Amino acid sequence: MSEPQEITPIGKNDLVGMVARLFAEGYRLVQIGCSTLQSGYEINYSFDKEYRFKNLRVTVESGEEIPSISAVYANAFLYENEIHDLFGVIVTNINIDYGGTLYRTAIKAPFSVENVKLPEPPKQKAGAPSQPADKPKQQAESPEAEKAEAAEAQKE
Amino acid sequence: MAHKNVIPFGPQHPVLPEPIHFDLVTEDEKIVDALPSISYVHRGLERLIEKRDFIDFVHVADRICGLCSFMHSLGYSQAVEEIMGIEVPERALYLRTIWAELSRIHSHIFWLGVAADAFGFESLFMQSLRLREGVLDIFEATTGARVILGVCKVGGVRRDIDAETLKGIVNRLATLKKDLEEICSVFIDDYSIRHRLAGVGYISQQDAYTLGCVGPMARASGLSMDMRTIGYAAYKYLDVEPMVETTGDCYARCLVRIRETFQSIDLVRQAAGKIPEGPVDIKVKGTPNGEYFSRVEQPRGEVIHYAKGNGSRFLQRFRVRVPTFSNIPAMIKVLKGSEVADVPNIILTLDPCISCTER
Numbered sequence: 001m002s003e004p005q006e007i008t009p010i011g012k013n014d015l016v017g018m019v020a021r022l023f024a025e026g027y028r029l030v031q032i033g034c035s036t037l038q039s040g041y042e043i044n045y046s047f048d049k050e051y052r053f054k055n056l057r058v059t060v061e062s063g064e065e066i067p068s069i070s071a072v073y074a075n076a077f078l079y080e081n082e083i084h085d086l087f088g089v090i091v092t093n094i095n096i097d098y099g100g101t102l103y104r105t106a107i108k109a110p111f112s113v114e115n116v117k118l119p120e121p122p123k124q125k126a127g128a129p130s131q132p133a134d135k136p137k138q139q140a141e142s143p144e145a146e147k148a149e150a151a152e153a154q155k156e
Numbered sequence: 157m158a159h160k161n162v163i164p165f166g167p168q169h170p171v172l173p174e175p176i177h178f179d180l181v182t183e184d185e186k187i188v189d190a191l192p193s194i195s196y197v198h199r200g201l202e203r204l205i206e207k208r209d210f211i212d213f214v215h216v217a218d219r220i221c222g223l224c225s226f227m228h229s230l231g232y233s234q235a236v237e238e239i240m241g242i243e244v245p246e247r248a249l250y251l252r253t254i255w256a257e258l259s260r261i262h263s264h265i266f267w268l269g270v271a272a273d274a275f276g277f278e279s280l281f282m283q284s285l286r287l288r289e290g291v292l293d294i295f296e297a298t299t300g301a302r303v304i305l306g307v308c309k310v311g312g313v314r315r316d317i318d319a320e321t322l323k324g325i326v327n328r329l330a331t332l333k334k335d336l337e338e339i340c341s342v343f344i345d346d347y348s349i350r351h352r353l354a355g356v357g358y359i360s361q362q363d364a365y366t367l368g369c370v371g372p373m374a375r376a377s378g379l380s381m382d383m384r385t386i387g388y389a390a391y392k393y394l395d396v397e398p399m400v401e402t403t404g405d406c407y408a409r410c411l412v413r414i415r416e417t418f419q420s421i422d423l424v425r426q427a428a429g430k431i432p433e434g435p436v437d438i439k440v441k442g443t444p445n446g447e448y449f450s451r452v453e454q455p456r457g458e459v460i461h462y463a464k465g466n467g468s469r470f471l472q473r474f475r476v477r478v479p480t481f482s483n484i485p486a487m488i489k490v491l492k493g494s495e496v497a498d499v500p501n502i503i504l505t506l507d508p509c510i511s512c513t514e515r
Contacts, residue, residue, distance in 0.1 A: 002238055003386055005449055029368050031460050031477040046449060046460070051386050053449065075368040075485035096191075103195040110200060117206055119470035122443065 007044070007055040012066050015045075015058055019069045022047050027054065029069075032079035034087045036116040041089055045069070060089065062113045070095040078102070088112040158183040163496065167196050171274045171500035174510040178503075182496055190491040192484055198514045202474050209469040210236055210444055214309055217461070220476060221511040222303045223263045226255050227454045228476070228512075229308035231461035234388060235450035236310045239465060245438060246390070248312035250431040253390040254325075255299070255307060256452075257420040257427070261329075262291040263455035264417045265336070267507050268343060271410065274504050275349055283339050290332055294325055312437025322428045329421045336421075340414050353407035357490045357502035360404060367486040370479045371457020372416065373506055376401045376408035383453035394426045406505040413507075443467050454479055456507055478512035 010018055027047035035042045040061040047054045060066055068091050070076040080091040081102040088109030109115065161182050167175040175196035181189035204216050217232035218225050230252055237244060269284030292302045298317050299307040307314050317325070343349055359369070364377035374381050375398055382398035384391040399415040401408035444465030452459050457479030464473040487506050494502055 003388075003451065028365055030458070031482070033460075033462055033475045033477065035464060035473040035475070044462070053451070055449070073368070074366070075482070078481065078484055102193075103198055105195075105198065105200075111203065116203070118472055119206075119466065119468040121466040122468055 003053060005053050005055065007057055009057045009059065012058045012060060012064075015056065016067050016069060016072065018056055019045065020072050022054070022056075023072050025049065029073040029075060032069075032076060032083065034083045034089060034111070036087065036111055036113055036118065038118060039113060040064070041087055041113075043083065043089070062088075063090075065090045065092050067092055068094040085109070086111040160188070165499060165503075167193075169500065172503055172508070174508065175514070176508060176510050178491070178499075180491065180496065180499065185496050187491050187494050187496060187499070190488045192488060194484075194510070194513055196514070197510075201515045202476065205471040205474045210463075210465065210471050211310055211440065211469075213471065213474065215306065217474075217476075218304055218306055218308070220478075220515045221509055223266065223509060224259065224454045224456070224459070224512060225304045226259045226308060227452055227459060228461070229305075230256060230389070231450045231452040231459055231476075232463065232474070233308050233310045234452065235448045235461045235463035236444050236465075238448040238450065239444040239446040239463060240310075240440070240442060242311055242438060242440060244312050245435045246432050247316070247434045248436045249390040250393075250427050251313045251315075251317060251436060252308060253394070253427045254317070254322075254424050254431075255295075255305065255313075256389065257423045258291055258294060260420045260455045261332075261417055261424075262288050262295075264413045264420075265291070267413055267455075268339070268410075268417075271501075271504055272343075274500055275352055277342070277346075277349075280339060280342055287332060287335050287339070290328060294328060297321065298325075309437065311440040312435070314437070316436045322431065326425050326428050329424055333418065333421050336417060340417075343410055343414060349410075350407060352498075352501055353405065353410060353505070354403075355405050355407075356498050357406040357409075357494060357505060358404050359486055359490050361402075363489055364404065364486060367489055368482045369457075369486045370482050371454070372399075372409055372412040373483050373486065374457065375399055376412045377404035378402040381458075383451045383458045386451065388450075388452060390427055390430075393430055394423055396423065406501055409505040409507075443469050444471065454512075456480060456509055456512070457482065459512075476512075476515050478509065478515065480506075480508045480510070480513045483508070 027049045030046040030048045033044045043058045045056040068080050077094050077096040080094045081098045083089050084091050085103035163180040165178040165180055167177045177193040179191040180187050214229050218229040220228040265284050265288040269281045272280035296302050299305045359377050361378040364374050380398045380400050384396045399412050401411050445467035447464035450461040460477040462475040465471045
């Protein structure tokens with residue numbers, strides 16, 4: 001069973017506004033998850049309303065700050081502290097900031113770009129289209145992104 | 157104005173011998189603030205994807221927690237199967253559902269036992285654990301293991317259950333149901349238990365929703381939310397309805413778990429009656445290239461398994477968001493304004509699983 005899942009890539013400056021809109025529409029915050037990329041991080045903000053699963057995706061470079069959404073969703077503070085402690089991403093204005101003490105880890109930011117070794121993508125056969133390591137094929141994108149992809153495919 | 161004191165609760169407490177700590181700020185006997193601390197035993201299992209390929213990693217997912225072992229391997233397998241477009245055989249989906257519901261039964265009965273011990277009902281604790289043994293025996297008979305089942309895999313399940321054994325499981329659960337009714341009547345009707353739980357640890361429906369509550373904690377506050385209704389595994393073929401209470405207190409959370417235990421017994425009966433013949437696994441070809449958020453209803457609520465691959469045999473990222481982590485903000489809200497004497501019962505009725513949280 002494939003559950004429809006929307007992933008909408010957004011800029012970090014649009015984050016709080018879009019999150020506030022989802023809050024006003026009655027979505028609950030399901031989770032905030034971070035993934036390490038080759039030179040930065042991809043942060044997924046997941047929301048749900050009546051089993052409709054939506055994701056906002058912010059991509060940042062290593063060392064870049066992101067704003068907290070804990071002013072909108074009070075429960076975001078745990079996820080944001082987790083992202084700070086495990087990945088080293090700086091999240092500004094968290095409502096309850098543990099200051100790096102939520103996770104007591106042996107090494108600082110164990111999931112950071114410096115510490116994580118990402119797997120190499122398989123070598124492409126000659127003539128096959130290449131795929132960037134940081135942007136693998138996504139199973140379900142936002143409707144806008146899907147339309148853009150379809151238009152690109154038509155051009156080709 | 158009363159003087160403020162900070163009372164440490166945990167990481168070792170007679171009621172909850174699991175490493176979670178709360179700094180309880182009190183005025184007289186009232187709690188005015190609570191600050192949680194976790195990560196005493198954080199294991200960093202998510203980073204083991206660097207060492208285990210996507211087929212082997214299911215064994216790591218299985219070991220995230222003892223009580224929810226099967227649910228983690230199920231969630232992980234589903235995520236990888238969705239990325240790779242694997243059609244799991246129907247029989248395997250039914251078997252997964254049966255083991256998942258048995259896991260819920262044993263987890264909830266275990267919780268009832270621990271709760272009884274916390275109330276001071278020691279023989280009720282013994283009775284609960286005695287009944288739970290029957291479920292562990294079923295696990296042993298069908299998977300060869302009692303806690304870490306190791307039976308789920310990408311593409312299906314490792315073992316089949318023959319028709320005769322399935323009939324035996326349904327009969328054993330029918331007996332278990334009768335025994336459970338007897339002990340559950342104590343939980344539901346006993347004056348002391350009601351006195352300790354009713355009206356204690358209240359959280360409103362609105363707060364439960366905005367603070368991200370999941371599982372029995374959300375349903376006890378009137379939120380009709382259960383990931384099984386989205387129809388993963390064989391739930392799409394079964395009658396599943398969220399067990400909802402509306403009072404939002406510790407007693408409601410206890411009632412939800414009791415009703416869910418009986419519901420799970422019925423779901424196993426339904427699944428055993430409808431299970432089709434056929435293979436229990438499919439050969440996995442290729443490697444995962446893409447991403448998926450798998451959502452599964454654990455005994456403690458919605459769990460998210462996120463997997464992302466780039467076509468190599470090793471995943472780029474695996475993340476688990478466990479229900480306890482999602483329930484912590486609501487736990488803080490519930491504790492504020494409570495009496496110090498009620499803290500053990502409140503935390504217990506939220507059923508925190510630190511093994512999952514410290515994945």
